[in-house]
Amino acid sequence: MSDDAPEGLEAVRLDKLRKIEVLGLDPWGTRFDGQQAIADVRRLPVPEGPHQSETPGPAVRVAGRIMLRRDGGRVNFLEIRDWTERIQIFLGKKQVGDLGWSLAELLDLGDLLGVDGTLGYTKTGELTVFATGLTFLGKSLAPPPEKWHGLTDLEQRHRQRYVDLFSNPESLATFLGRSKIVAAFRNVMAGRGFIEVETPTMQSIAGGAAARPFITHHNTLDLDLFLRIAPELYLKRLLVGGLERVFEIGRVYRNEGISPKHNPEFTMMEAYQAYGDYHSMMDLTESLICGAIESLGGGLQRPWGETTIDFTPPWPRRTYAELILEHAGVDATDLEAVFAKAASLGISTAGKDPDVVTNQVFEELVEDRLEGPIFVIDYPAAICPLTKRKTSNPAVAERFELFVKGMELANAYTELNDPLLQESLFRTQLAGQKEEDSMAKMDDDFIRALKHGMPPAGGLGIGIDRLCMLLMNRSSIRDVILFPLMRPQSS
Incomplete structure (x- = not known):
């Protein structure tokens, strides 16, 4: 096919558009009330046997995109599809x-x-x-994917999601499923007495996580701002203000790499519960994810590639120290052994806190082996600056991460509410950080808020995109984000 063939096909379609106008019809359609979802129509009772004029079935009204066409002289057959199903038209x-x-x-x-x-x-x-009347609702000037086999090139599917959705039913099903998952989260949270709130996405100080932010500029105030890397510090301010159970589902932005598990712009749910702790958050996490699975149907055993993930609760809870001993063969408290293991893996240890080195060994040797779902609990305190320490062992933080198939899905703490310790930890963390990194400035207002008294609390963050990947059996995060970040196409 020559390079100008698409333009030629578009010219043919444009000619048909003009002919539709000559018929006195609006080629861009008009209001069409009362249409029924095709899935609902397919469930209607219909008389048995071939359609007979003397025993007609129910009257229906449907609308959709023409996906197939077969011409047969004085009769034609079409297949149209809406966002629920497909059906043949005579x-x-x-x-x-x-x-x-x-x-x-x-x-x-x-x-x-x-x-x-x-x-x-x-x-x-x-x-x-069996059609008795037609209403034209919109002309497609661009030719669809060849033979309606769907848009198969992965990059084009991500760039032209609008074509991917109408030509690939599995893609449409993925995003309808994603919507169900988010709705299920909101239902579970409302059932547990949480209220949904909104916090700033442009912030004067980037905080709440360790990540490099995106920077923007407000012209009127002549002020550099950061797209948020997490809503955490604002949600905690609300705990101080007396909103005892809050959550937010929204976009966060991290100026980092792109991979099958990472997109610079992604969706998180963060929640904070006054008078709870990280055990409360484990129970909440199980309820949220099982509720999401229930909304999709099909049971708690979910396909993942050639394997199956069993989400039946309760999920195992293993300590960080147990797992690093099991999979890396080192005692996390034996710093000499940890540093030797790190050196054998090519991990630089110069000038690093021992807990940071330990965590790099954990990431290298443990995470990929966590089939899950499994809660990894009790992390080294030095890598958890916003987390309460265990009373019995201040070197350990009351934190968990949920892993499934080697991917971190959730992160939760017993939240640190001691303003004096929090200020000290912030200053320690800020030392030596580059100006462009997150949390490179002290959030004095957050410390001021804590000094007014924040109740003991549990906090939770869940990555919605990764969860959708797992529950919808998709191998790339781009498959579950409607419009993932793409490099601009060259002209």
């Missing part, structure tokens, strides 16, 4: 009249069409809407 010249038949001859794949008719079966047993 077009007979006698049934749709002269205007309807003239329109039918100008239809292309990809056009949007409204159909009034009766539901029945063809002689071959195919459930069909």
Whole structure:
């Protein structure tokens, strides 16, 4: 096919658009009330046997995109699809009249069409809407993917999500499923007495996580601002203010790499519960994820590639120290052994806190082996500056991460609410950080808020995109983000 073939096909479609206008019809459609979801139509009771005029099925009204077309002289067959299902349409010249038949001859794949008719079966047993009236709802000037096999090139699927959605049913199902997961989260949180709030996405100080932020500038105030890397510090301010159970579902931004597990812009749910701790957050996490699975249907055993993930609660809870001993073969308290293991892995140890080195060994040798779901609990305190320490062992922080198939899905703490210790830890963390890194400035207002008294609390963050990957059996985070960040196409 020559390079100008698409333009030639578009010219043909443009000519049909003009002919539709000559028929007195609006080629861009009009209001079409009362249409029924095709999935609902397919569930309607229909008389047995081929469609007969003397025993018509129920009257229906459907609308969708034309996906298939078969011309047969004085009758045509179409397949249209909406966001719930597909159905066959029978077009007979006698049934749709002269205007309807003239329109039918100008239809292309990809056009949007409204159909009034009766539901029945063809002689071959195919459930069909026998059209009695047509309403043109929109012309497709761009030719669809060849033969409606769908858009198959992965990069083009991500760049042209609008085509991917209407040409690949599994992609549409993925994003409808994602919507169910988010709705289920909100239902679970409301059922537990949480309120949903909104906090700033542009912040004067980037805090709440260790990540490099995106920087923007406010012209009127002549002020550099950061796209948030986490909503944590603002949500905790609300605990101070007396909102005892709060959560937010929203976008966060981290100026880091792109991979099958990472997108610079992603969706998190963060929640904070006054008078709770990290054990409260484990129970909440199980309820949220199991509620999401229930919204999708199909049970708690979910396919993942060639394997299966069993989400049946309760999920195992193993300490960080146990797992590093099991999988890395070193005692986390034996710093000499830890540093030797790090050196054998090519991990630089110069000038690093021993707990940071230990965590790098954990990331290298342990995380990928965590099939899960499993709660990894009790992390080294030095890498958890916002977390309360265990009373019995101040070197250990009351923190967990949830891992499934080697991916971190959730991170939770018993929140640190001691303003004096928090200020000291911030200053320690800030030492030596580059100005462009996150938390490179002290958030004095957050410390001021803590001094007014924050109740003991549990806090939780869950990555919505990674969870959708796992529950929808998708291998890349780009497959579950409608419009992932892409490098601009060269002209």
